Amino acid sequence: MSTTAxxxxxxxxxxxxxxxxxxxxxxxxxxxxxxxxxxxxxAQLDPQAPGCVVADxxxxxxxxxxxxxxxxxxxNPLPVLFLTGNGDIPAxxxxxxxxxxxxxxxxxxxxxxxxxxxxxxxxxxxxREARARQRDVRSRLDALSPREREVLGHVVRGxxxxxxxxxxxxxxxxxxxxxxxxxxxxGVPSVAELVRLTQEAGIFESSGLTFPKxx
Amino acid sequence: MSWIDFTWPMLTGACVTLxxxxxxxxxxxxxxxxxxxxALNALVVAVYSCLELALMRxxxxxxxxxxxxxxxxxxGGVLVASLTAFVWVYFGTGRRWLAILPSIVMGxxxxxxxxxxxKVVFLQLTKVTTxxxxxxxxxxxxxxxxxPWNLVFYLGVLLLLVFVLDASLTLWRRGARRREAIVGGxxxxxxxxxxxxSGLVDAGVVRMPYLxxxxxxxxLVAMGIELSHDAAHAERLAGDLHESEQRMTxxxxxxxxxxxxxxLRSKAIWASDKWRELLGFAPRERLDFERIxxxxxxxxxxxxxxxxxxxxxxxxxxxxxxxxxxxxxxTRWISSHGAVESDAAGxxxxxxxxxxxxxxxxxxxxxxxxxxxxxAHVGRVTMMGQLAASLAHEINQPxxxxxxxxxxxxxxxxxxxxxxxxxxxxxxxxHQDDQRAGAVIDRMRTLLKRRDLDMRPLDVGELIAEAAxxxxxDAAERHVRLDVDVPGGLxxxxxxxxxxxxxxxxxILNGLDACDGIQGRDRRVTVAARADGPRAVEIxxxxxxxxxxxxxxxxxxxxxxxxKANGMGMGLAISRTIIEAHGGRxxxxxxxxxxxxxxxxxxxxxxxxxx
Numbered sequence: 001m002s003t004t005a006x007x008x009x010x011x012x013x014x015x016x017x018x019x020x021x022x023x024x025x026x027x028x029x030x031x032x033x034x035x036x037x038x039x040x041x042x043a044q045l046d047p048q049a050p051g052c053v054v055a056d057x058x059x060x061x062x063x064x065x066x067x068x069x070x071x072x073x074x075x076n077p078l079p080v081l082f083l084t085g086n087g088d089i090p091a092x093x094x095x096x097x098x099x100x101x102x103x104x105x106x107x108x109x110x111x112x113x114x115x116x117x118x119x120x121x122x123x124x125x126x127x128r129e130a131r132a133r134q135r136d137v138r139s140r141l142d143a144l145s146p147r148e149r150e151v152l153g154h155v156v157r158g159x160x161x162x163x164x165x166x167x168x169x170x171x172x173x174x175x176x177x178x179x180x181x182x183x184x185x186x187g188v189p190s191v192a193e194l195v196r197l198t199q200e201a202g203i204f205e206s207s208g209l210t211f212p213k214x215x
Numbered sequence: 216m217s218w219i220d221f222t223w224p225m226l227t228g229a230c231v232t233l234x235x236x237x238x239x240x241x242x243x244x245x246x247x248x249x250x251x252x253x254a255l256n257a258l259v260v261a262v263y264s265c266l267e268l269a270l271m272r273x274x275x276x277x278x279x280x281x282x283x284x285x286x287x288x289x290x291g292g293v294l295v296a297s298l299t300a301f302v303w304v305y306f307g308t309g310r311r312w313l314a315i316l317p318s319i320v321m322g323x324x325x326x327x328x329x330x331x332x333x334k335v336v337f338l339q340l341t342k343v344t345t346x347x348x349x350x351x352x353x354x355x356x357x358x359x360x361x362x363p364w365n366l367v368f369y370l371g372v373l374l375l376l377v378f379v380l381d382a383s384l385t386l387w388r389r390g391a392r393r394r395e396a397i398v399g400g401x402x403x404x405x406x407x408x409x410x411x412x413s414g415l416v417d418a419g420v421v422r423m424p425y426l427x428x429x430x431x432x433x434x435l436v437a438m439g440i441e442l443s444h445d446a447a448h449a450e451r452l453a454g455d456l457h458e459s460e461q462r463m464t465x466x467x468x469x470x471x472x473x474x475x476x477x478x479l480r481s482k483a484i485w486a487s488d489k490w491r492e493l494l495g496f497a498p499r500e501r502l503d504f505e506r507i508x509x510x511x512x513x514x515x516x517x518x519x520x521x522x523x524x525x526x527x528x529x530x531x532x533x534x535x536x537x538x539x540x541x542x543x544x545x546t547r548w549i550s551s552h553g554a555v556e557s558d559a560a561g562x563x564x565x566x567x568x569x570x571x572x573x574x575x576x577x578x579x580x581x582x583x584x585x586x587x588x589x590x591a592h593v594g595r596v597t598m599m600g601q602l603a604a605s606l607a608h609e610i611n612q613p614x615x616x617x618x619x620x621x622x623x624x625x626x627x628x629x630x631x632x633x634x635x636x637x638x639x640x641x642x643x644x645x646h647q648d649d650q651r652a653g654a655v656i657d658r659m660r661t662l663l664k665r666r667d668l669d670m671r672p673l674d675v676g677e678l679i680a681e682a683a684x685x686x687x688x689d690a691a692e693r694h695v696r697l698d699v700d701v702p703g704g705l706x707x708x709x710x711x712x713x714x715x716x717x718x719x720x721x722x723i724l725n726g727l728d729a730c731d732g733i734q735g736r737d738r739r740v741t742v743a744a745r746a747d748g749p750r751a752v753e754i755x756x757x758x759x760x761x762x763x764x765x766x767x768x769x770x771x772x773x774x775x776x777x778x779k780a781n782g783m784g785m786g787l788a789i790s791r792t793i794i795e796a797h798g799g800r801x802x803x804x805x806x807x808x809x810x811x812x813x814x815x816x817x818x819x820x821x822x823x824x825x826x
Contacts, residue, residue, distance in 0.1 A: 014612045016648055020619035023641065027626035058608055060691030083615075106615035110622040 006121045007031045007051035009078070011041045011067065013059045017106075021054065028114055038062035038070070047076040050128060052101065052120035057084040057091055065091065068098045076128065079120040083108075130200070137201040143185050151178040156195045217352030219424070223268040226428045230261035233435055236442065252301040253438060259294045264428030271354045271424050276340045279357055283336060287328045290427060291321045291368055295375055302382050302402065306395060309382040317378055320371035327364050336417055338362045346422055354424045365417060372410035379403055401437035405430045473570045477504065479527065479563055490570055493549065494539060512538035512546065519551075527563050530555050536573065548577040584668075587792055592665050594789040595717050599663055601724055605688030609655045613648035620645050658685060661713055662720075668711045668796065672820045675708055675744045675752055676701045682719035683742060686727070690740065695730045697723070700743040708752050708817040710797050715817070718790040718801075722756035722813045725786065728779060729760025729810065736809070747816055751799070757812040762805045771803060790815075 008030050010021045018034040025032045031051075035041035038055070039062055053071065057064035064082050071077050079101040084091070092103050101120040104113060144152065154164045161179070165172040188194050234257030241250030266286045273279040296318045303309045337359040346356050383399030408430040415421045467474055473490025477483075484502040491498060494510060508516050515537035526533035534552040541547055553568025599606070620641045627633045658681070683699050690697040719742065726740035740758045747753040763771060763778075770776050772791045777784030794801040794815045801815035 014616065016644055016651075017612055017616040017619070019644065020616040020623065020641075023623035023637070024619045024626065027623045058688075058692055063692075106611045107618050110619075 004049060005031050006124065007033055007049060008117055008121070009041060009051060009053045010034045011038055011053060011055040011059075011064075012083075013037060013056065017056075024110065024113075025117065030117065038064075038067035041067070042070055045071075045074065047074050050121075050124050051078055052117065052124055053078050053080045054117065055080055055082060056106075057082045057095065057103075065094055065098065068095065068100065072098070076131065079123045079127070081116055081120050134201050137186075137197050140186050141198075141201060144182060148178050148182050148185075151175060152182050152194070152198070155179065155182070155191060156198050158191075217348075218350050219268070219271060219348070219352045219354065223264050223271075223428065226264045226432065227261045227268075229435055230257045230264065230428070230431065233438060233442075234258040234261065237438070249301065249305040252297060252304055256294070256297045256301050257435070257438075259289060259297055260428055260431045263289050263294060264431075267425050267428055273343070273355055276343050276357070279343050279355065280337075280340060284328050286425070286427075287325060287336075287368075291371065292325055295321045295371065298402065298406075299375065299378065302379055302399075306382045306386050306399065308385040308389070309378060313374070313378040313381055317371050317375040320367060320374055324364065324368035324371050327362060336362060336365060348424075356419075356422045358419065361417070361419075369410065369414055372406060372414075376403065376406045376410065379406060397440060398434075398437045401433040404433045408433075467569070471572055475568050475570070477566045477568075479565060493547075493570055493572055495542065510539055512540055514538075523566065526553070526555050526566065530557050530561070530563055536577075546574070547572060548574045587796070588665070588667060590785070591714060591717065591789050591793060594721070594785055595662050595713075598717065598720055598724065598786070599659065602685065602689060602720075605692055606655065606659055606685075608692075609688050610652050613652040613655075616648045617645050617652075620648075662716065664713070666713065668714065670709050670711055670797075672707045673710050673712055673715070675705050675754065675817075676703075678708075678712065678715055679719060679742050679744060679754070681712075682716045682723060685716075686720055686723045689724070690727055693727050693731065694738055695727050696737070696739040698739060698741040700741055702745065705744060705746055705752055706749075706819040706821070709820050710817055711793075714793045715797070718793050718815065719754070719756070721786045721790050725813070726756055726758035726760065726810075729758045729762075731760075733760055750819055750821070751816045752819060753814055753816050755812050755814045757806065757810060759810040762809070763803060763811045765805075768803065768805070772801070 008025050010018050010025070010032060012018045012021070012034075013036060015036065018036070022032040022034050033044075035044070038059060041053070053067070055064045055067055062070075064080075064084075068080050071080065080095075080099075081101045082095050082103045083106050084103070095103055101123060102116045104116060108116075141149070150168065151164060154167065159167075161172050161175045165175045168175075182194075183189060186194070186197065188197055234254045237250040237257065238254035241247035241252075241254055244250065263286065266282055266289060270279065270282045270286065273282055299309075299314050299317055303314050337357065338361070340357055340359040342359070343355045343357050345353050347353050379399065379402050383396070383403065386395050386399060409427045412421075412423075412426050412430070416423055416425055466472075467487065467489060471489065471493075473487055473493045475484060475486035475490050477485075482503065484504065484507075486494075486496070486502060488498055490496075491500070494507065496502060508520065511519060519535055519537050522533040522535040525531075532552065532554040534550075536548060536550045539547040539549055549570050550573040551568055551570040553566055555563045556565040556567060558564045624638055624641045627638060662685075679699055679701055683697055687697055723740055723742065730738040730740065737759050740756065742754070742756050744752055744754045767776070767778060772787045773784075774788040775784040776788075791801050794817075798818050799816040801813065803811055803813045805811050
């Protein structure tokens with residue numbers, strides 16, 4: 001995790017709007033970088049640098065939604081805050097489904113805008129930490145043997161040792177041995193902790209999620 | 216009292232009567248010289264016949280000789296000269312030297328008559344005897360030594376005969392009308408009979424009175440036939456004229472046409488009753504051009520005056536329409552056309568014209584054009600609806616920038632020592648963005664305004680650039696490239712800026728629609744212009760879309776024809792109306808496999824001005 005100050009990336013094809021936006025954010029004490037197009041932004045993107053994106057939904061060439069999709073493929077997707085001239089419902093739905101931080105009108109009052117930016121930056125910090133933790137948990141889970149992982153799957157679903165032994169066709173005692181190995185390797189003492197950890201790592205849910213759902 | 220005593224006065228009377236009739240005609244008609252000369256001729260013969268009678272009643276040789284002398288002077292001199300002149304003028308075919316010769320010879324022949332002691336016919340008169348004629352009439356016959364100089368007189372008669380024969384034959388060869396042949400024949404007959412007979416009497420071969428005036432009856436009859444032909448012809452013409460006038464009046468009345476004639480020299484104006492009714496003049500009211508002009512709409516006076524003046528200057532026709540201001544405050548449209556008539560010297564003398572009330576037609580035209588403007592306006596409003604999203608974006612962009620700048624400035628002002636340079640830059644940006652938003656609104660407002668056609672010279676490049684500016688946002692939104700390809704140096708076109716932009720926008724938006732759903736190839740709309748000969752510019756809007764189904768090509772410009780799910784089908788119909796009102800045409804072609812091209816032409820400024 002990088003320690004540099006978070007940067008707000010403003011992406012808008014309108015140069016004048018970029019300048020005005022950067023002035024406002026800078027006056028509010030934020031670090032800002034402006035980009036005339038989504039392509040230009042993506043070319044200069046450093047996945048390690050924290051921050052957020054404030055993008056115009058409607059841009060020639062690559063528009064806001066395309067930008068969001070491209071960003072999602074990176075290892076550390078920045079939260080995207082969309083600005084639009086008018087409420088375009090289908091685009092809004094698509095943006096929100098894609099995990100957009102917020103969807104604001106271009107002339108939203110300043111405090112709402114700044115709050116949204118702050119929220120996005122905070123979310124970026126949170127998500128970066130979560131992702132770091134997840135990566136950590138995953139590396140620990142990687143130390144488990146296939147059989148231990150199988151047992152862990154049953155444990156987090158709340159099944160008893162006896163049931164697990166019956167399901168896997170092994171002795172109950174062997175199950176106990178596996179559980180001890182698991183808690184040792186993962187450094188987690190309780191079943192409740194195990195459940196939380198596996199959820200965080202997202203290993204027993206449909207994989208491929210880049211942004212944790214919900215807020 | 217014998218038959219001689221009433222035959223000769225009758226001859227005199229006949230000559231005088233016909234002479235006076237021709238005198239009157241000659242004075243009335245413009246080329247009346249022929250008639251006047253014939254009148255002179257006939258009156259001379261009347262005098263001559265009086266002298267003949269006097270000769271027959273001479274009671275002494277001295278008196279006989281005195282009358283004889285006057286007969287020579289009147290018959291040989293005046294009659295020959297006037298007959299020559301008549302033939303010369305009336306036939307117009309005589310030879311000049313042949314015409315002059317008889318009169319000269321006659322002048323020579325008359326010398327003895329002009330001597331102090333005249334030697335007329337006889338050198339010495341021995342006796343005058345009275346002879347009895349049929350019916351108990353008596354006449355004198357003279358005897359004596361005859362003057363050989365008489366032969367000169369007959370030479371003169373012979374020369375006159377040659378002249379008349381020559382003139383008549385020339386006329387005959389030129390395909391003369393029967394009437395001239397009759398007159399020519401009669402004159403030849405008269406000269407022959409009168410000349411030969413009087414020669415024989417003079418020579419004492421026949422003992423008869425002179426029959427000069429009796430022979431002249433042939434000419435009287437010929438001219439009488441002429442006159443009766445003229446009279447019959449005149450009557451027929453009068454009948455024809457009346458008939459044609461009747462037809463004309465009927466036609467003019469049925470068509471509601473008022474007729475007028477203006478005499479350019481006397482400035483007098485005559486007008487038919489219908490015309491007076493149309494322009495609101497009383498039947499007997501005096502007319503002059505100024506007063507007529509006063510009744511016209513002030514805006515039209517100069518146009519009418521100019522049309523008349525140039526018609527007079529070019530001796531051509533004219534055609535104009537003007538508004539008449541009615542006393543009740545209403546307006547009446549009059550269509551007037553006419554022609555200038557010139558005299559033989561090419562000087563314009565009359566303008567004749569016909570005027571008609573075309574108010575109903577004008578109103579219908581106005582209503583149709585109003586309706587067209589209305590429909591075009593509805594079309595623009597609809598189109599603006601399609602463009603609303605991209606227009607809102609275009610306005611929100613500068614407005615958003617202004618707001619953010621203001622907020623930034625407010626935050627900076629909270630600082631104890633704000634960066635003044637930055638604040639100045641902010642203010643400059645705000646100003647610029649305000650103008651940007653204003654320009655978008657102006658463009659939109661212009662397109663939404665309800666307005667009449669306002670034809671002006673337009674730069675094709677600017678026209679296309681302006682339309683492209685409006686459509687650019689929409690094109691970007693829909694991932695279609697919008698290209699403009701206008702070469703420099705195109706002539707300017709005459710047109711209404713807003714209506715032509717409407718057409719361009721309509722075609723561009725159609726092109727964008729056509730590109731919807733196109734995958735795997737260039738999505739592009741190109742607006743191009745090129746000169747189409749010296750008098751027109753062709754503008755083409757090409758897309759790389761689906762193209763137009765072949766069965767739609769023929770009615771794609773029809774109203775309410777649409778291939779779009781939510782289309783009204785009015786866009787292209789309105790575009791066609793607009794282009795046709797500009798004197799151009801619009802059509803569409805499918806490109807080979809890829810897309811379609813809509814083309815339309817506009818007249819260049821010079822070409823439109825000559826219309």
